Amino acid sequence: MSDAAARDVVLALPPQAPRMPRNRAMEWLGRTALRLGDWHMEGAFPDIPRAVLVAAPHSSNWDGVWGIAAKLAMGVRLSILGKHSLFRIPLLGPLLRWQGVIPVDRAAPHGVVGQAIAALRASPCMWYAMAPEGTRRQVERWKPGFWHIARGAGVPVIVAAFDYPSRTITLGPVFATTADITADIARIQRWYAPFRGRNHDVVQPVEDAAPRQ
Helix, strand or coil: CCHHHHCCCCCCCCCCCCECCCCHHHHHHHHHHHHHHCCEEECCCCCCCEEEEEEECCCCCHHHHHHHHHHHHHCECEEEEEEHHHHHCCCHHHHHHHCCEEEECCCCCCHHHHHHHHHHHHCCCEEEEECCCCCCCCCCCCCCHHHHHHHHHCCCEEEEEEECCCCEEEEEEEECCCCCHHHHHHHHHHHCCCCCCCCCCCCCCCCCCCCCC
16 A cells, blocks of 8 residues: 555645535545545645635646545635636536636636636635646746736735656645736746656746756
8 A cells, every 4th residue: 555545645624725515425536536546645735715726737637637636535615717608507607606616708808817806805715726837738937817816816826736756736835926926936936846747847937947967
């Protein structure tokens, strides 16, 4: 039996974390999937009610599989944006809202970022989740939307990393935003330097990049 299978594979949620209604079957399913894949979590969640949670490197569809398994196992409620037209479909709309999906109109004057900021400001308890790379391909620059959302809503950034060699999802420190978007994003990218994605890693800031030995 691996070390991951010998202990609880997910982290405990702090009191202020957003939660789904308790569902033992879903928790069992999530834990079972992680154990079968030999994945586990390390670190700790901060005890804060509102935040932007970013996950990287996002290099494979498998990231979603392990991320969803961890979400189910913990019973955490993570909010993402979804097309507002989906919420008009009978039964689907209530299900999406229950899962934390926020309806967004991409044609709205204040844009997707503005709608995410408004949702965070209006909610007493929300962790808004996204992949800052914006794609499974390796990118030289992260999309700054997550920074603008966190800054605009006045909430910190929680970082989560997928490390495939160790098959670990690691929760890191809480990052507060400042007036310097470039420095803030570079700080967060540097934190991801030790972690290895399935197909690529997080590209480091140019001034920090150095050839690997």
